Amino acid sequence: MSNPLYNKDIISISNLSRSELELIVSTAKQLKQYPSPDLLKNKVIASCFFEASTRTRLSFETAVNRLGGDIIGFPDSGNTSLGKKGETLADSVKVISSYCDAFFIRHNQEGAARLASEFSSVPVINGGDGSNQHPTQTLLDLFTIYETQGTLDKLQVAFVGDLKYGRTVHSLTQALALFNCEFHFIAPSVLSMPDYIIDELDAAGCKYTIHDTLDPIVNSLDILYMTRVQKERFDETEYQHMKSSFILTAEMLEGVKDNLRVLHPLPRVDEITTDVDNTPYAYYFQQAENGVYARQALLALVLTNKFGDQ
Amino acid sequence: MKKQLTVEAIEHGTVIDHISPGQGIKILKFFELSEGLQRISIGLNLPSHDGSCKDLIKIENTVFDQNQANQLALFAPKATINVIENFEVVKKFKVAIPERITGVFTCPNSNCISLNEPVDSRFDIKQAKSDIKLKCHYCEKSFLSGLFSELH
Numbered sequence: 164m165s166n167p168l169y170n171k172d173i174i175s176i177s178n179l180s181r182s183e184l185e186l187i188v189s190t191a192k193q194l195k196q197y198p199s200p201d202l203l204k205n206k207v208i209a210s211c212f213f214e215a216s217t218r219t220r221l222s223f224e225t226a227v228n229r230l231g232g233d234i235i236g237f238p239d240s241g242n243t244s245l246g247k248k249g250e251t252l253a254d255s256v257k258v259i260s261s262y263c264d265a266f267f268i269r270h271n272q273e274g275a276a277r278l279a280s281e282f283s284s285v286p287v288i289n290g291g292d293g294s295n296q297h298p299t300q301t302l303l304d305l306f307t308i309y310e311t312q313g314t315l316d317k318l319q320v321a322f323v324g325d326l327k328y329g330r331t332v333h334s335l336t337q338a339l340a341l342f343n344c345e346f347h348f349i350a351p352s353v354l355s356m357p358d359y360i361i362d363e364l365d366a367a368g369c370k371y372t373i374h375d376t377l378d379p380i381v382n383s384l385d386i387l388y389m390t391r392v393q394k395e396r397f398d399e400t401e402y403q404h405m406k407s408s409f410i411l412t413a414e415m416l417e418g419v420k421d422n423l424r425v426l427h428p429l430p431r432v433d434e435i436t437t438d439v440d441n442t443p444y445a446y447y448f449q450q451a452e453n454g455v456y457a458r459q460a461l462l463a464l465v466l467t468n469k470f471g472d473q
Numbered sequence: 474m475k476k477q478l479t480v481e482a483i484e485h486g487t488v489i490d491h492i493s494p495g496q497g498i499k500i501l502k503f504f505e506l507s508e509g510l511q512r513i514s515i516g517l518n519l520p521s522h523d524g525s526c527k528d529l530i531k532i533e534n535t536v537f538d539q540n541q542a543n544q545l546a547l548f549a550p551k552a553t554i555n556v557i558e559n560f561e562v563v564k565k566f567k568v569a570i571p572e573r574i575t576g577v578f579t580c581p582n583s584n585c586i587s588l589n590e591p592v593d594s595r596f597d598i599k600q601a602k603s604d605i606k607l608k609c610h611y612c613e614k615s616f617l618s619g620l621f622s623e624l625h
Contacts, residue, residue, distance in 0.1 A: 175613060253590050274586035274611025281592070293584055295613050359615060362601070 166471025168464040172280040173288045175296045176334040181341040190460035190470045191306040202463055203232030209263040210236035214271040219290050222454035223267055230459055256282040265466055286465045294330055300428060301334040303457035307450040311424040312385055319383050321347040324390035324409055327354040331428045336360055346371040347380045351405050382418050389427045391434055413438040426450050486533040488555040494518050496549050497528030511535050543571040547605055547618040573597050578621050585612035
């Protein structure tokens, strides 16, 4: 038995097909339902965070532990040869990959994971490279959407907030475009979705709308994906003005569909008020928990042949 | 009235013809042609057969290989290259936009990992409408081809 992701690098969502995304989601569901504590027994996984992270590192390392694997690595580059002695990333990767069975990397420069995959002797999983890709976040988002909706197909999905700089919304839009979802983009004009994503949607024949506020579309949504508008990008007056349009309150959710779920990659600051937490629509903390299962699924598929039906 | 060639003929070398007007100077600059010792003639806004304008470059004792011709395609996709020997055209070919270009341009993204690691830059090239875009293999960002001639 084999699967198409066995021994494969996971660098960019754009390299994954619809069927591969579905395989990851179904494997995450299976591992959430039926834990597999010995799956990675005797496997050593390198967890190399050249840039510090909280949720991504802790959920990845939890995923390895829950599958019975061993972890080597570091939480930031401060005490590494690369950080202190000026070693190239290429040399670091050559050495570290000779110690382990898989290599999870986060780095503050775009393209670092792709480069690592070219010098590594073992599969590389991208845990975020600068402003470029963060595929494991997208995979946990897809798993969460599937878990809450029972499908990924033809959903009404809104993205709110910083759509220009948020790599999360770019990758998730690209992935959901494979499932014929309809998109609604709500953002300040200076933080609107980049042209290259809009061009891709046009080329794929996907439907999308652009709005200034949530009001016109909120009652038709299945998924409401909030992101943080970074205060430092605006002066205080502009920021205060935007607050009313791009902050979600419980009151704004009156009349929405029962199956609506609110997601957020976290950390949130004040773009979702805490009264939303107590509504049945809030799902962002379960979403963060699902990061463990999505990363378990990736590890299981990349390192073993025990999942998939091929 | 008989039309007359307004740029002097060359004995050996290359004539790059059918360059879109305005691109001739950029090509000279990009290939650093004017920094060598060879004699170069450049014609700007010359009349073309179809009634429009074109730029033209003649370089003595220099032959463009296919790789250089493909780079040229990024700036002048309609250009033709004529190889001249003894004042005769011995070879003529059109430039073709390559699918990928390696080790030529530096990625304009200052935070791209390819800038400070032991790898060649790599760009996948896509033509959309009238634009030619180069997508970095590493940082995955796309740039209009015109940006590279300005950065060079």
